[in-house]
Amino acid sequence: MLKIYLAGPDVFETDAIQVGERLKAYCLKYGFEGLFPLDNVVTPQETPYLMAKKIQAANLALIHECDIVIANLNPFRGLEPDSGTVFEVGYAKALNKEVYCYASDRRTMIERIREAQHLKSDAALCEEGKVIENFGLSHNLMMLDLVVTESFEETLRFIKKS
Numbered sequence: 001m002l003k004i005y006l007a008g009p010d011v012f013e014t015d016a017i018q019v020g021e022r023l024k025a026y027c028l029k030y031g032f033e034g035l036f037p038l039d040n041v042v043t044p045q046e047t048p049y050l051m052a053k054k055i056q057a058a059n060l061a062l063i064h065e066c067d068i069v070i071a072n073l074n075p076f077r078g079l080e081p082d083s084g085t086v087f088e089v090g091y092a093k094a095l096n097k098e099v100y101c102y103a104s105d106r107r108t109m110i111e112r113i114r115e116a117q118h119l120k121s122d123a124a125l126c127e128e129g130k131v132i133e134n135f136g137l138s139h140n141l142m143m144l145d146l147v148v149t150e151s152f153e154e155t156l157r158f159i160k161k162s
Contacts, residue, residue: 003033004159005063005097007089008072009082011037023152030156035062063092070155073103073139073147079116081139089146101147102155106138 004027010019020036027034040058045051063069069092076082081103092099105112110132113119117127126132135141149155 001031001033002067003035003065004068004070005035005066005088005092006037006072007069007085007092009074009076009085010072012076012082026153026156030160032068032156032159035066037062059088060091063088063097064095066092066097068098068100068159070152070159071099071101071146072152073101073143074105079113089143098159099146100149100155100159101139101143102149102151103138103147104150106147106150108134108136108138109140110134112138 006020006023006027010016010023013019016038020034020038024034024036037055037059040055040062042051042054042058045054069089071081071085071089073081073085076085089099089101110124113126113132114121114123119127124132124134133141137144137147139147148158
């Protein structure tokens, strides 16, 4: 059975364990084994820094163990995806893992930023005065061809068809 690492900010939900169990149940429904970051058992450490190091190492080990990564790229604490999730996507790609991402809003980045920041319909700069990418993609161009669906289950169906 192929193993799928479930990357995303879902670990920060107040019911994260239950969310992870639901995602893993969907994986089983489609014939995969889901690996959720909170499956890791990390013993308490002396400092928050050492605890973070242990969690990072455990999550990277799960990525090594998996065959596929599915990443939730929905906005997290702002307009962009969770930076930890984006790191995991890049790490998995560097290991030549199959990576598939989903985001509920797949409008182009420029459309989403113009709307969220109440910019003019022809604005090319965000409210911070930075150029907004305009490649017709929903996410940064480094995610080219990775964002395939709008939901987790749709992504599982996409993988199953591939």
